[in-house]
Amino acid sequence: MQRKILLDEKDIPRSWYNIAADMPHLPAPPLHPATLKPVGPDDLSPIFPMSLIEQEMSAERWIAIPEEVLEIYSLWRPTPLFRAYSLEKALGTPARIYYKYEGVSPAGSHKPNTAVPQAYYNRKAGVKRLATETGAGQWGSALAFAGRLMGLDVTVYMVKVSYEQKPYRKMAMQTWGAGIHPSPSARTEAGKKVLAADPESPGSLGIAISEAVEDAATHPDTNYALGSVLNHVLLHQSVIGLEAKKQMEIAGDYPDVILAACGGGSNLGGIAFPFLQDRIKGRDLRVVAVEPTSCPTLTRGEFRYDFGDTAGLTPYLMMYTLGHDFVPPGIHAGGLRYHADSPLVCQLYHDGLIEAKACGQTSVFEAGLLFARTEGIIPAPESAHAIRGAIDEALAAREEKKETVILFNLSGHGNFDMAAYDVYLSGKLVDYEYPSELIREALSKLPRIGG
Amino acid sequence: MQRKILLDEKDIPRSWYNIAADMPHLPAPPLHPATLKPVGPDDLSPIFPMSLIEQEMSAERWIAIPEEVLEIYSLWRPTPLFRAYSLEKALGTPARIYYKYEGVSPAGSHKPNTAVPQAYYNRKAGVKRLATETGAGQWGSALAFAGRLMGLDVTVYMVKVSYEQKPYRKMAMQTWGAGIHPSPSARTEAGKKVLAADPESPGSLGIAISEAVEDAATHPDTNYALGSVLNHVLLHQSVIGLEAKKQMEIAGDYPDVILAACGGGSNLGGIAFPFLQDRIKGRDLRVVAVEPTSCPTLTRGEFRYDFGDTAGLTPYLMMYTLGHDFVPPGIHAGGLRYHADSPLVCQLYHDGLIEAKACGQTSVFEAGLLFARTEGIIPAPESAHAIRGAIDEALAAREEKKETVILFNLSGHGNFDMAAYDVYLSGKLVDYEYPSELIREALSKLPRIGG
Numbered sequence: 001m002q003r004k005i006l007l008d009e010k011d012i013p014r015s016w017y018n019i020a021a022d023m024p025h026l027p028a029p030p031l032h033p034a035t036l037k038p039v040g041p042d043d044l045s046p047i048f049p050m051s052l053i054e055q056e057m058s059a060e061r062w063i064a065i066p067e068e069v070l071e072i073y074s075l076w077r078p079t080p081l082f083r084a085y086s087l088e089k090a091l092g093t094p095a096r097i098y099y100k101y102e103g104v105s106p107a108g109s110h111k112p113n114t115a116v117p118q119a120y121y122n123r124k125a126g127v128k129r130l131a132t133e134t135g136a137g138q139w140g141s142a143l144a145f146a147g148r149l150m151g152l153d154v155t156v157y158m159v160k161v162s163y164e165q166k167p168y169r170k171m172a173m174q175t176w177g178a179g180i181h182p183s184p185s186a187r188t189e190a191g192k193k194v195l196a197a198d199p200e201s202p203g204s205l206g207i208a209i210s211e212a213v214e215d216a217a218t219h220p221d222t223n224y225a226l227g228s229v230l231n232h233v234l235l236h237q238s239v240i241g242l243e244a245k246k247q248m249e250i251a252g253d254y255p256d257v258i259l260a261a262c263g264g265g266s267n268l269g270g271i272a273f274p275f276l277q278d279r280i281k282g283r284d285l286r287v288v289a290v291e292p293t294s295c296p297t298l299t300r301g302e303f304r305y306d307f308g309d310t311a312g313l314t315p316y317l318m319m320y321t322l323g324h325d326f327v328p329p330g331i332h333a334g335g336l337r338y339h340a341d342s343p344l345v346c347q348l349y350h351d352g353l354i355e356a357k358a359c360g361q362t363s364v365f366e367a368g369l370l371f372a373r374t375e376g377i378i379p380a381p382e383s384a385h386a387i388r389g390a391i392d393e394a395l396a397a398r399e400e401k402k403e404t405v406i407l408f409n410l411s412g413h414g415n416f417d418m419a420a421y422d423v424y425l426s427g428k429l430v431d432y433e434y435p436s437e438l439i440r441e442a443l444s445k446l447p448r449i450g451g
Numbered sequence: 452m453q454r455k456i457l458l459d460e461k462d463i464p465r466s467w468y469n470i471a472a473d474m475p476h477l478p479a480p481p482l483h484p485a486t487l488k489p490v491g492p493d494d495l496s497p498i499f500p501m502s503l504i505e506q507e508m509s510a511e512r513w514i515a516i517p518e519e520v521l522e523i524y525s526l527w528r529p530t531p532l533f534r535a536y537s538l539e540k541a542l543g544t545p546a547r548i549y550y551k552y553e554g555v556s557p558a559g560s561h562k563p564n565t566a567v568p569q570a571y572y573n574r575k576a577g578v579k580r581l582a583t584e585t586g587a588g589q590w591g592s593a594l595a596f597a598g599r600l601m602g603l604d605v606t607v608y609m610v611k612v613s614y615e616q617k618p619y620r621k622m623a624m625q626t627w628g629a630g631i632h633p634s635p636s637a638r639t640e641a642g643k644k645v646l647a648a649d650p651e652s653p654g655s656l657g658i659a660i661s662e663a664v665e666d667a668a669t670h671p672d673t674n675y676a677l678g679s680v681l682n683h684v685l686l687h688q689s690v691i692g693l694e695a696k697k698q699m700e701i702a703g704d705y706p707d708v709i710l711a712a713c714g715g716g717s718n719l720g721g722i723a724f725p726f727l728q729d730r731i732k733g734r735d736l737r738v739v740a741v742e743p744t745s746c747p748t749l750t751r752g753e754f755r756y757d758f759g760d761t762a763g764l765t766p767y768l769m770m771y772t773l774g775h776d777f778v779p780p781g782i783h784a785g786g787l788r789y790h791a792d793s794p795l796v797c798q799l800y801h802d803g804l805i806e807a808k809a810c811g812q813t814s815v816f817e818a819g820l821l822f823a824r825t826e827g828i829i830p831a832p833e834s835a836h837a838i839r840g841a842i843d844e845a846l847a848a849r850e851e852k853k854e855t856v857i858l859f860n861l862s863g864h865g866n867f868d869m870a871a872y873d874v875y876l877s878g879k880l881v882d883y884e885y886p887s888e889l890i891r892e893a894l895s896k897l898p899r900i901g902g
Contacts, residue, residue, distance in 0.1 A: 002460060003525050009455055074454045075533075075827055082526075086600070104555055106827040108866065148824050149537070168619065171869035174876055175823050372626050373599050376526055376557040415559065415866040418622035425625055 003085060005247040007078035014065055017238040019273040019344060020231065021061035022280050025351055027343040030315035031305060036449060039315045047216045047224040049125035052118065055232040063235065065117070072116045072149055076105040077239065081247035086374040088394070095397035095404040096253060097390055100244045100271055101377070102411050107172075109380065109412030110267050111142030111227055114236035118225045119143070119150035129153040129222040131215040133183065133208030135162055136334030137169025138380070138412060139227030144178035155222075157183040157191075157211040160203035162334060168416045183208040190214050190311060204327060205337065206310020213313050228264025229308060229317075229342045237270025240409060245274050248407065255285065255407035257393055261385035262289035262298065262356070263335045265342030271409040273344075276353060289345065289356040290389040292364070294432040295328040297321065297341050298349050298356035300439060305449040306340055316449055319346045322434070323442030329432045331361050332420035333381040359388045360431035365424040367391050368414070380412040381420050454536060456698040458529035465516055468689040470724040470795060471682065472512035473731050476802055478794040481766040482756060487900060490766045498667045498675040500576035503569065506683040514686065516568070523567045523600055527556040528690065532698035537825040539845065546848035546855040547704060548841055551695045551722055552828065553862050558623075560831065560863030561718050562593030562678055565687035569676045570594070570601035580604040580673040582666040584634065584659030586613055587785030588620025589831070589863060590678030595629035606673075608634040608642075608662040611654035613785060619867045634659040641665050641762060655778060656788065657761020664764050679715025680759060680768075680793045688721025691860060696725055699858065706736065706858035708844055712836035713740035713749065713807070714786045716793030722860040724795075727804060740796065740807040741840040743815070745883040746779040748772065748792050749800050749807035751890060756900040757791055767900060770797045773885075774893030780883045782812050783871035784832035810839045811882035816875040818842050819865070831863040832871050 029038035084097040102110035134140025140156040147154035163182040184194040190210040216224035260268035301320040308314035319340040326339040368384030397404040480489035535548040553561035585591025591607040598605035614633040635645040641661040667675035711719035752771040759765035770791040777790040819835030848855035
């Protein structure tokens with residue numbers, strides 16, 4: 001009874017997989033907000049290095065991973081794939097459940113898979129500092145870690161309410177040497193404007209993005225880095241699925257269904273895209289994005305052009321969206337509180353290659369707790385969405401007496417999120433279903449662009 | 452440049468190594484506090500299962516690891532061995548530095564290596580519940596995790612000041628389903644007595660041990676479990692060193708010096724004893740225990756019989772001790788605040804097979820920070836003592852232009868200890884050298900037993 005399938009260091013993928021090469025329909029191009037014309041590399045060069053812009057626009061199927069990135073990857077990659085025997089037993093299911101565990105990275109999640117190459121390409125381009133935003137802190141700590149190892153300074157604008165509620169994440173970023181500023185801050189025009197209107201503003205991811213982008217755009221030695229949504233981010237995350245494919249082969253199984261939590265889409269894309277390549281070629285496979293009912297982007301949003309941030313500084317992106325000024329309630333899976341999703345994930349969802357389901361947070365924590373008490377690992381609240389989805393599939397398999405093969409991505413551990421479990425265990429966690437009229441209202445305010 | 456040396460799941464050791472079989476002098480036997488005669492199995496059977504008592508007293512060199520324990524081990528074992536290239540570069544040392552990383556376990560430290568077999572043997576003996584104490588929480592969370600996976604209830608008496616200052620550890624234990632009680636509690640006579648004298652008592656490890664032992668002794672279905680000090684605990688931890696030996700062989704190196712933090716001695720014994728077997732046979736090798744200046748057991752304690760706990764409920768053990776009512780200051784490496792050390796470690800130190808050095812906590816956090824910023828992993832404050840020791844060896848090697856091979860045990864990550872780093876980064880950490888007159892005074896109060 002082998003619980004863990006390990007690969008050797010030499011099995012770390014040498015190339016990232018770019019699903020753009022295989023998609024039946026490519027996403028509609030990002031549009032410049034002023035001209036409504038597709039953006040070109042020059043539009044992005046003030047805040048991104050050309051090598052990442054090329055990856056963002058690339059149609060190449062395989063893109064080589066630089067040696068120096070592989071070397072840092074080897075601190076935690078290949079990550080283990082587990083067969084969840086104890087969870088299966090607790091559920092009494094004939095399903096075989098596997099999970100890929102990304103929490104073994106020093107920052108505790110899948111985010112370093114892209115933070116490291118982003119830091120690498122920026123340093124190669126002569127950039128001295130990266131500015132970014134963070135909500136719950138998973139991305140900010142990954143970039144703080146990666147920047148330090150690559151010799152870059154990192155400035156993180158952290159949503160003020162999280163800065164105050166998640167001190168351990170903040171301290172971890174500081175331990176890696178990053179500068180952390182509660183957002184809104186007085187360091188940027190965007191921040192000052194918000195503070196002038198409301199000195200007590202708790203901040204939002206949208207405001208923090210505006211601050212980080214402004215910081216990057218106004219300092220020649222500084223670039224901006226994003227932890228999800230963009231094509232190059234999902235490209236870098238493909239190492240998860242590429243390893244998982246080898247590991248499933250060793251296990252002698254192939255998934256009937258793959259599940260991942262979906263906030264911006266990077267951990268879903270990471271595990272699923274290398275398998276979706278087979279699906280596109282005709283193989284039977286379901287891929288399910290699991291999102292919170294409080295931020296139901298795919299399940300209840302609209303497929304249209306919208307901004308990637310709240311302040312409207314980014315290009316228009318073709319996405320399922322709840323409206324860029326959508327402010328989701330303060331659920332405990334802060335990493336899933338994003339008004340839209342990666343254009344790649346959205347296009348694949350639109351084309352029926354990805355399914356989606358929404359779960360309330362009490363059912364998610366119930367799943368997370370069962371997982372901790374059977375498999376031993378305390379999952380991040382974000383990752384617990386994938387567990388919820390996997391448990392539902394396993395229970396359906398029990399009903400149907402089917403040996404369904406289930407694979408999910410356990411994108412991170414919950415060591416920094418224990419306060420959320422405390423709220424759940426003390427019976428104080430409440431569910432939140434975002435009201436339809438508010439979604440309709442937010443969407444009605446968007447300009448109608450293109451189709 | 453291979454940073455990480457992995458083993459396969461089949462390389463998990465099948466037997467624990469018992470150094471008692473190879474020691475030039477065995478520790479003097481534990482004595483019954485009333486009769487001052489060596490304790491027998493029956494003296495221990497009210498709180499330990501016979502299989503663990505047999506291991507405690509065994510002189511067998513190899514003791515087979517049960518299948519069910521191996522299966523749980525395989526959730527995180529074999530653990531990786533790393534070559535610390537980035538740290539070496541930062542230090543400009545010709546030394547080759549390796550570290551074994553035990554923080555990949557679900558509880559984040561080496562403690563589950565013994566928590567799992569202890570839970571296993573107790574369950575096999577029909578025990579329904581385990582009672583234990585915890586200070587900083589590393590041991591309590593390991594036993595909560597192991598108990599849950601083995602189907603045992605776990606009750607943890609957590610030193611009240613830690614219960615309040617380390618909420619994340621408490622919440623992790625609760626997530627694994629353990630019952631946690633701030634100690635002193637009203638659940639035991641020992642606790643009530645302390646509360647009657649001082650309702651505001653912050654508690655101490657000694658009081659918590661008394662409560663856990665009383666709980667076990669007064670409930671027939673309940674046993675007691677200890678996370679360090681005892682022979683069977685160090686036996687179980689030998690998996691660390693057994694794996695590390697294989698990994699060093701793969702690396703083509705053999706350590707000139709092995710370092711580990713030393714509180715009760717279990718992570719030191721774990722990594723060092725399988726190598727010490729070679730040393731005893733004549734191979735050149737130094738083993739260094741690194742302890743805090745605020746609790747300098749080996750470097751400044753006395754080798755004599757003393758109680759293992761503050762209240763005097765345990766047998767007399769032959770140890771280096773600062774006196775069983777020694778109360779170390781509240782340093783941030785709570786896991787090292789123990790007045791004595793494992794009798795095995797003490798005997799080997801007495802016989803010159805182990806060296807010891809004491810470090811102040813500011814120099815320890817300086818080392819931990821440098822490690823986080825080069826190797827990427829944020830170490831537990833306890834483990835950072837080993838890093839400090841390793842850095843000092845590496846700097847000496849630079850001075851002497853020697854390619855010293857250094858191996859240390861990174862016994863756990865610091866995810867739950869970020870507040871300590873915050874104190875250090877904000878410049879508020881102070882060093883503490885325990886005053887000699889207080890040590891002399893504490894020792895003078897001990898009864899003189901035997902040699």
